[in-house]
Amino acid sequence: MYTTIRVHLKPNNKQKTKLELYSNAAKFIYNWTLEKQLKHYAETKRFLKNGDLRKELTVLKRTEEFKWLQDVDNNVPKQAIKDCCEVFLNYYNGNIAKPKFKNSNSKKSFYQDPLKLKITESYIKVAKFAKNTKANKQKLNWIRLGEKVNVPKDTPLCNPRIIYDGKYWYFTVSFLQESLVNAKQNNKGIGIDLGVKNLAICSDGVTYSNINKSGTVCKLKDKIKHTQRKIQRKYFINNKNQPFTKGRKLHKTSNISKLDKYLKDLYKRLYNIRVNYLHQATANIIKNNPKFIVLEDISIKGIIKNNKYSKYILEQNWHKFRWYIEYKCLKNNIQFILADKWFPSTKKCIKCGNIKEFIHIKERDYICYSCGNIIDRDIQASLNLEEYGEKQLTLVNKNIPIR
Ligand SMILES: [Zn+2]
Secondary structure (H helix, E strand, O other): OEEEEEEEEEOOHHHHHHHHHHHHHHHHHHHHHHHHHHHHHHHHOOOOOHHHHHHHHHHHHHOOOOHHHHHOOOHHHHHHHHHHHHHHHHHHOOOOOOOOOOOOOOOEEEEOOOOOOEEOOOEEEOOOOOOOOOHHHHHHHEEEEOOOOOOOOOOOEEEEEEEEOOOOEEEEEEEEOOOOOOOOOOOOOEEEEEOOOEEEEEOOOOEEEOHHHOHHHHHHHHHHHHHHHHHHHHHHHHOOOOOOOOOOOOOOOHHHHHHHHHHHHHHHHHHHHHHHHHHHHHHHHHHOOOOEEEEEOOOHHHHHOOOOOHHHHHHHOHHHHHHHHHHHHHHOOOEEEEEOOOOOOOOEOOOOOOEOOOOOOOOOEEEOOOOOOEEEHHHHHHHHHHHHHHHHHHHHHOOOOOO
8 A cells, every 4th residue: 555654844944945945936837837728728729738838948947037947956847837737637628627826825835856855764855955066065955854754765756745834844755565464463343433422432342532522622722713803803903994895905914914823823733633633543443453443434425414513523524534544454454344324323223133213313322112222322333333344244255245
């Protein structure tokens, strides 16, 4: 399977300027290509080829106005053209909507040539940061990594890029990695029921609580609300004399920009807490080496519609939970089973198999009227899912195709 790593970079000030220059060049060339493509498309209903555009780029670099592009490594604009051409080809084939131009709010990123790229344990080398080829000037090319990484040297690297998330620079790369072979695998599987009250209820008796109810997150949410109101108030005071007309431009003071930045940081911290928790929870489940893991195939789009709990469901990031479990199973050679959408995991009695027609969301305990079984509804759902997984596995072993 392909593994992607993302490592925090620690560039110095000179390197930061260079990183800005590179990402701006990539953005500029992307927009330049898109403009050419759209113009050509409007005139002839065809698209320009990658190679022709690259030839035009060489001419452009020689002009006085765009001389600054010569300071950038050749691969950065080359890949920007390729990226844009790919997007445009998709548009040409009718797969996507009309592509948009990148602006100052778009994500900053640029490509690196995997053949030129060098990665050591704690440094990466970016091409052509230093103009001078003398050994003591070459230091500028080496950016320090925030943590130690182990990238295998014999496997080919795929799509190495340097990206900026608004605060820090990161380096990402993918490469092929073989799955680990588990010697000590349990002979029991785990069924996982996802919920609103708790994030996940496992059939082995472990529950992972909802991180959004914890004190840290609640405080952070309050802070966000407070800052949002502060910004709103400042906007109102600054633009009091402006009449309310459509399309009026609000005056943004430097204090508002400062608060905006602060708000962005708060949002990022909230996101990081949530993602970190999901990683911890999924890693904990995988650590027990179960035989298989069963999750319910939930269509989140369908649930969110007309549901008063939709906000709380979205906060939980179920799709990310499923994604993490899926790839971690693949990595550790654990069977991953997705239960059928119509499998009645909550409505089915674990003891007698009786299926109730309706259960209200406020009914926390499941009471079976045919056998008298009383059990917590979430635990029962996870047990039902585990049973489902066991059945599916025996069907696979007997070579009976699953419908
Ligand atoms: Zn029953």
